[in-house]
Amino acid sequence: GVHGALNLRAFSDRITLLTNGGNLTGPQRRQLADAGVGLDERRVSGLAGPGSQLRSVRFADGGELAVDALLVKTILHQRSGLARDLGASLTEPDDMTGVEAVAVDPMCRTGVPGLFAAGD
Structure with missing residues (x-):
């Protein structure tokens, strides 16, 4: 999300x-803009490139964004x-x-x- 994108600006x-x-x-939009992070809110429809190489992200509106790498949040x-x-209880992601x-x-x-939890 926003936090991850802001952290990636270091690289x-x-x-x-x-x-x-x-x-x-x-406020999130301003944070990204102030840090020089681009924002695209279109729906992603797929990835494109020759063979197993990634060259671009395809959007549902037919547009594409050329990329060198893609980090996917899970x-x-x-x-x-x-x-x-x-x-x-469990926390929400x-x-x-x-x-x-x-x-x-x-x-x-x-x-x-009496129930404690630690670690991942």
Whole structure:
């Protein structure tokens, strides 16, 4: 998301955030613009290039964006249902990490008495 695109500016002056149809807030748009990060909110329909090489991103409106690389944000979900089965709550994936995790306090306590969670 926005946080990741801003961090990538440390590595390149040619960063564009593709939202795939998602809408950003005014403050998010300003953050990106102030950092020199491009923004494209069109829906992505595919990738193009010879063989397995990536050359461009194709959009549903028929347009294309030439790219040298593509970083795709993924959402990480808990594979084990153990914490949920024991009654612990999970966090919602956020824009910064994209991770669904067991909800804990600063001492790694869950909402279930005697149940602690640490690590990934």
